[in-house]
Amino acid sequence: MRVSKYVSIFALCLMAASCNSKKEAVQSSGIDLANLDTTALAGGDFYQYACGGWMKSHPLTAEYSRLGSFDLLAENNVKQLQGLIEELAQKKDQAPGSVAQKIGDLYNLAMDSVKLNSDGVTPIKAELEALAGLKDKSEIYALIPQFYKKGIYPYFALYISADDMNSSMNIIQTYQGGLGMGERDYYLENDEKTKEIRAKYQEHMAKMFALAGYDADATQKAVKAVMGIEMRLAKAARSQVELRDPHANYNKADLATLKQTYAPFNWDAFFAAADLKAVKEVNIGQPNAIKEVCAVINTVSLEDQKWYLQWNLINSAADYLSDAFVAQNFEFYGKTMSGTQEMKPRWKRAVNNVDGALGEAVGQMYVQKYFPAAAKERMVELVKNLQTSLGERIEAQEWMDAATKVKAKEKLAAFHVKIGYPDKWKDYSSLDIKKDSYWANMERANLWGYKEMMAKAGKPVDKDEWLMTPQTVNAYYNPTTNEICFPAGILQYPFFDMNADDAFNYGAIGVVIGHEMTHGFDDQGRQYDKEGNLKDWWTADDAKKFTERTAVMVDFFNKIEVAPGVQANGQLTLGENIADHGGLQISFNAFKKVMAAKPLAKETGFTPEQRFFLAYANVWAGNIRPEEVLRRTKLDPHSLGRWRVNGALPHIDAWYEAFNITEKDPLFVPKEKRVSVW
Ligand SMILES: [Zn+2]
Numbered sequence: 001m002r003v004s005k006y007v008s009i010f011a012l013c014l015m016a017a018s019c020n021s022k023k024e025a026v027q028s029s030g031i032d033l034a035n036l037d038t039t040a041l042a043g044g045d046f047y048q049y050a051c052g053g054w055m056k057s058h059p060l061t062a063e064y065s066r067l068g069s070f071d072l073l074a075e076n077n078v079k080q081l082q083g084l085i086e087e088l089a090q091k092k093d094q095a096p097g098s099v100a101q102k103i104g105d106l107y108n109l110a111m112d113s114v115k116l117n118s119d120g121v122t123p124i125k126a127e128l129e130a131l132a133g134l135k136d137k138s139e140i141y142a143l144i145p146q147f148y149k150k151g152i153y154p155y156f157a158l159y160i161s162a163d164d165m166n167s168s169m170n171i172i173q174t175y176q177g178g179l180g181m182g183e184r185d186y187y188l189e190n191d192e193k194t195k196e197i198r199a200k201y202q203e204h205m206a207k208m209f210a211l212a213g214y215d216a217d218a219t220q221k222a223v224k225a226v227m228g229i230e231m232r233l234a235k236a237a238r239s240q241v242e243l244r245d246p247h248a249n250y251n252k253a254d255l256a257t258l259k260q261t262y263a264p265f266n267w268d269a270f271f272a273a274a275d276l277k278a279v280k281e282v283n284i285g286q287p288n289a290i291k292e293v294c295a296v297i298n299t300v301s302l303e304d305q306k307w308y309l310q311w312n313l314i315n316s317a318a319d320y321l322s323d324a325f326v327a328q329n330f331e332f333y334g335k336t337m338s339g340t341q342e343m344k345p346r347w348k349r350a351v352n353n354v355d356g357a358l359g360e361a362v363g364q365m366y367v368q369k370y371f372p373a374a375a376k377e378r379m380v381e382l383v384k385n386l387q388t389s390l391g392e393r394i395e396a397q398e399w400m401d402a403a404t405k406v407k408a409k410e411k412l413a414a415f416h417v418k419i420g421y422p423d424k425w426k427d428y429s430s431l432d433i434k435k436d437s438y439w440a441n442m443e444r445a446n447l448w449g450y451k452e453m454m455a456k457a458g459k460p461v462d463k464d465e466w467l468m469t470p471q472t473v474n475a476y477y478n479p480t481t482n483e484i485c486f487p488a489g490i491l492q493y494p495f496f497d498m499n500a501d502d503a504f505n506y507g508a509i510g511v512v513i514g515h516e517m518t519h520g521f522d523d524q525g526r527q528y529d530k531e532g533n534l535k536d537w538w539t540a541d542d543a544k545k546f547t548e549r550t551a552v553m554v555d556f557f558n559k560i561e562v563a564p565g566v567q568a569n570g571q572l573t574l575g576e577n578i579a580d581h582g583g584l585q586i587s588f589n590a591f592k593k594v595m596a597a598k599p600l601a602k603e604t605g606f607t608p609e610q611r612f613f614l615a616y617a618n619v620w621a622g623n624i625r626p627e628e629v630l631r632r633t634k635l636d637p638h639s640l641g642r643w644r645v646n647g648a649l650p651h652i653d654a655w656y657e658a659f660n661i662t663e664k665d666p667l668f669v670p671k672e673k674r675v676s677v678w
Contacts (some may be wrong), residue, residue, distance in 0.1 A: 036614070149443075155297070471508070503591065557643070580639075
């Protein structure tokens with residue numbers, strides 16, 4: 001699943017962290033009063049009001065930079081996966097080549113600290129030496145795809161996915177990259193915090209090179225070389241906000257144009273090494289980034305590029321080597337960048353990595369044991385009701401003309417819905433898991449994923465493929481297939497509860513379903529038609545009105561102060577904020593309809609409408625470290641949990657009615673200033 005990070009799917013919440021789980025007392029209303037802090041005012045700080053009790057009883061532990069109620073669910077999933085995986089790992093003599101042998105052996109290697117520590121840097125030693133022995137820059141072109149096959153992406157990334165302008169066909173695509181810190185802002189911004197992270201990155205690199213056996217002099221040269229190259233790549237990279245423009249990311253070139261425009265670069269050697277034959281066209285996601293790669297390869301000394309390539313290898317392999325490497329890796333990426341105090345225990349890291357390498361094999365066992373058929377049935381009904389509701393909401397929009405409404409409803413009717421798990425599973429029979437080393441197996445697992453992806457080049461898009469594993473606690477919308485996907489992992493408390501009433505389930509998973517549906521109509525998704533093509537189906541006037549209406553959302557979030565002196569990024573989070581807004585509107589509308597047929601009573605002191613909004617807020621209950629607030633504000637297109645509640649609800653009329661919020665309340669937004677779209 002390494003590749004899907006380049007595909008522009010719009011997920012609900014990424015990068016889940018987790019913690020020790022505690023069985024929540026679930027009432028038939030689904031609302032746990034212990035989650036609330038009723039000393040807070042609903043109209044003053046609804047997040048505190050709805051989630052204050054939860055936040056107090058779930059303090060951050062050393063292992064987490066953020067701990068939310070859905071992270072607890074993810075934590076529970078990890079324990080379930082551990083049970084499944086360990087059962088296989090403990091049995092000796094699994095049939096060679098069976099999935100059980102592969103999962104079991106990989107897990108045992110990940111857990112074998114004695115072997116990992118005695119191996120030290122050995123698993124990558126020969127590769128490092130080969131890189132140090134490069135004789136000529138011309139070798140780099142064929143070397144880059146050799147890195148891709150190991151799951152490492154120096155200079156830039158290559159992937160295969162749907163052609164935005166011809167969505168039924170796959171096309172070869174490139175994406176900017178090659179940065180050890182992942183995001184260009186860490187290289188370019190000059191506030192104190194960023195400067196400190198940049199300095200620590202260099203210290204970190206030096207320590208890693210030292211662990212890999214280099215002396216102080218070599219280490220110093222290496223750090224300088226890597227920073228020089230990464231700084232150039234960062235300067236040529238687009239910002240997170242710029243990357244949200246699908247048209248700007250679409251720059252299809254035939255082979256002749258490619259060779260002429262992005263030069264000098266030995267594309268023939270590159271494609272041959274990438275196992276791509278008869279390449280006719282490529283989509284260059286970010287042209288300036290690739291032009292700079294050409295310039296870097298040509299102008300930077302071979303010596304410096306050797307250091308850069310060695311750093312890419314060390315950095316990617318670190319988590320699969322000895323404890324010293326793993327600890328130093330955590331020191332920078334966990335502690336410095338995210339504020340996490342303590343590494344996850346070995347078994348959790350092992351489960352996550354086995355899950356990453358053999359995702360659908362693990363997923364198949366997971367759904368057999370943990371996903372009840374009844375959950376799928378109820379989800380099918382919820383999705384159907386939400387789909388009807390969105391149709392009604394589209395029809396009710398006064399600012400949109402009839403022509404655009406017809407197209408919008410066609411797109412809605414064409415949604416491809418995936419629930420629980422895929423109909424056909426990935427086949428891991430060609431993946432060998434051997435007893436040589438943990439890293440060697442991760443290389444083979446990445447090679448397997450690489451081959452699977454490359455086999456798609458120039459072929460029709462497989463619309464039945466899943467871009468998340470079924471055990472994932474998340475959901476997504478994919479614009480090029482016009483699909484919404486809800487893996488089994490998310491269909492549990494606090495999102496979904498078979499034993500809870502409609503107020504709870506519409507407030508929690510209902511809003512999630514509506515959120516994903518609305519992605520088809522957010523500032524990015526609306527640019528794709530019902531076939532998944534990047535083709536404008538809006539009248540010019542309606543497009544203008546949409547932009548004006550969503551500008552209210554951008555301004556509102558831009559004014560939110562997430563930390564002293566730090567504002568939220570309304571442009572970066574626009575798509576997700578529109579999706580939350582639409583999700584709330586659509587699900588509440590659907591909820592009122594089922595209530596009309598099947599009324600609910602007041603329970604635990606709250607009306608059904610109030611419980612809808614409490615269930616919604618409780619999904620986002622969480623604690624977070626200051627470092628993580630800054631990191632996510634830089635790169636996460638989702639608003640922080642607090643603002644998915646306190647920023648979203650003041651634009652929902654029904655919330656004002658449910659809690660009797662008036663102009664005297666701090667969260668009050670006058671009706672004419674509220675966002676009104678979908
Ligand atoms: Zn989303």
